[in-house]
Amino acid sequence: MPERPDNPRASEPTPPPQGLPVGVEEDLPVRHAKPKPNIRVPALNITSFLDMSFALLTMLILLANFSVGEGVLTANIPVGIGGVGKTDAVQLPKLPITIILDPVAGKPDDVLIRVDGAPFTSVTGFTDLGDQLARNRRDPRLNPNGIIPDDTPIVIRPESAIRWQHVVNAFNAAVRARYKSVSFAQTAEDLSGLTNGK
């Protein structure tokens, strides 16, 4: 596209001043119209910056890990053969409360909850388990009539086929009821597995 002159009239010949015959030119100063400066709108080229920002945004969205918030439940674990940090069995009270998790026949994702050593046996779910454990926990200030001291060991004993979700759920119920010593029972499979070097 041809460039348009800033002032089209500037290139035209200047007409002779009036009052003089044609062909006679007076030596007068001629005012030429000055060309208009080409005023550009100030602009900031941020194209590359925007490209970069979008690339960064896309990368962060793709790499973002929409993970759920994680928390921890501190647990005592069973100690096997040759374990260095063995627990002294003498220090444990003789009558712990054992939470037994049994699988349901034909329903691998379900669980049956039994409680051994507690004044209650029927438990409908993990929320109920936590509520009953809390209701029976002795607290000198809040629940002096509770019959289970809070230092009574709670032992979780899941069967092998139980899902880890239920195990953590049972553990959480005991911790939620604010018992001080919650641990896992050691199973025969643990011992045999380690002995066989599995």
Place this chain on the structure above:
Amino acid sequence: MARRRKVDLPRPELNITAMMDLVLNLITFFVLVANFASETLPNIQMPAPDHSVAHATEAQRRLAVTVESDPADPSKALRIQVGLDKFKPTDLKDITALLRAQVQKAPGLQVDLRGDKRLRYDQVSLVMQAIANAGITTINLVAESPAQ
């Protein structure tokens, strides 16, 4: 009336070259760091207890042990990851040896056990046993926190 001469002003520009260099450096740094962080914490289905009391821990010396489930059979373990090291579910003795070395290097090390919620208990209990054999008797079971 005299016409004022307009000055052809230079076009204002902002040199963002240095900023772009810095941004690229930052991106590279964060990509590298983010990869390391996600490598130590594989994405698994976390157990979500009823009325969870799982809490954040402030412990400085922590080591994540993750038991991943097999996509073909989620009740079975596919891989066990200790920090950045990956093991087969049968390499329990190697896991014990690694943990024992880590504990000797950093006494007071805490282990966060991250197990997929679909796993069978016997798949996780063997890992717990391997951790115990390294001289660690207290672990942190990782679960969804109550805020979720």
